[in-house]
Amino acid sequence: MNRDTGFPIADAENDFLRARRRQVMARLAAWLRRSPDDVNIMLPFDEVVAALGRTGERRLGLQVITLDSIVGSVDRSREFDRRFRPTSGQVRERWQRLALAQRRGESIPPIEVYRIGDMHFVMDGHHRVSVAHALGLKTIDAYVTEVTTRLSPGGVRYRGDLLVKDYRRIFLDRVPLVGEARRAITLVDPWDYAELAEAIEAWGFRLMQGEGHLLDRAAVARRWHDDEFVPVVRMLRQAGLIETQTEAEAYMWVACERYKLMRTHRWDDEVISAVRENRRR
Incomplete structure (x- = not known):
């Protein structure tokens, strides 16, 4: 006193x-x-x-x-x-x-x-x-x-928190998601935003090759979320492969495991079973 x-x-x-x-x-x-x-x-x-x-x-x-x-x-x-x-x-x-x-x-x-x-x-x-x-x-x-x-200041309390926000802002420049799709992508490690952006851009390139026409970034982002991210997350939940991590972190992890194990970009029961078995080891 x-x-x-x-x-x-x-x-x-x-x-x-x-x-x-x-x-x-x-x-x-x-x-x-x-x-x-x-x-x-x-x-x-x-x-x-x-x-x-x-x-x-x-x-x-x-x-x-x-x-x-x-x-x-x-x-x-x-x-x-x-x-x-x-x-x-x-x-x-x-x-x-x-x-x-x-x-x-x-x-x-x-x-x-x-x-x-x-x-x-x-x-x-x-x-x-x-x-x-x-x-x-x-x-x-x-x-x-x-x-x-542009980004919500929620979660910013210390200087170190800015790194995640900065990488997220850059990610959204490359992958312009909106609404619920935008809010669904949450990563803890700021570097993961860069890796996920590259993965989505690669996914969009394969999509344009398959369909034979160009898409802008907004269209690729929308298609990736609806046709890739949402179905995969649904499968991961059904398979019990989402625990403490966010949906986006689970997606990144299993996508990497899938490609290492199967060397393919497809999603089916065989892929999920192989990833689950590898996780048990």
Whole structure:
């Protein structure tokens, strides 16, 4: 529990020192727990937008937002950690000046943020957010600009999550699935999106050879999902070959096994039996 001295200048100085100690202790705790390197790093706005694909924006005006929803920065991610604790003493003078103003009850201007999903990224007001966290506040006034993206920001919490989103965005450029078909393809390993895209493009090439005419990417994607993916997943479920993995991961695994065992692209009971038997071994 923090004990104020009753002297605002001294208390503002102590606020900063406590914030710095907490940042150091959080970094040490993450190291002792062997947590991922990005656990205490705020999300860079530009990287998030690049991974999700920006489609537009609109100003929402002045709102009250929760401090816990602020997870990133537009351009100041090195000066503060994920909880906006100062990472060095370089911001001390300005930080303490704002803390003093806050303690004296002076008017503090709203910050400016971008909103992506339920996440907020600071454009202007990093020190104000840091001071608010240090003083135990839960909300802050902010001018909000909402950014819409091609991919859903759901599941993005740390910097490492962006790699999966980035590869998924590229996958959907190559295989433009829509609606339920789009939502059905979920992979954990980002590299799998590249492999699956290549497999679908190869499938589409064989389809065009067989039918004797060209198809665009959207048509290939639709045909692959309806004529290949859905029937195969149905067979895998009936055969009990989908367990903890996603449907797309199960499809990739069994397609690879099928070709190694049978050297064919067909699907029938013989293929499924061979794959099941090989799995038991």
